[in-house]
Amino acid sequence: LTRDSESRRPRLGDFSESSQIEKDADVAILIYHRYKEAFNKITNKYYASVDEWWLCVEKNRDGRTGSVRVDFQKEYVRFIEWREE
Secondary structure: OOHHHHHOOOOHHHOOOHHHHHHHOOEEEEEEEEEEEEEEOOOOEEEEEEEEEEEEEEEEOOOOOEEEEEEEEOOOOEEEEOOOO
16 A cells, blocks of 8 residues: 555555556455544543544446445444444
């Protein structure tokens, strides 16, 4: 990946062999997560926690592309439909 991809959503062009991926793949989905910084009063330290998860469909030979916000269930290692709380 290119270094400048750390501060924004990923794109297929961020990969060094993206032209080959574009030729071979039917679907290319990238995972994007945005961190927020929080302060723990007990330890007096800042920590980063994931605030948002997105699945970015960058290539879909037979359909639409775009981004979908999802929730990540760490205990099951799966993404589910995002619901605002």
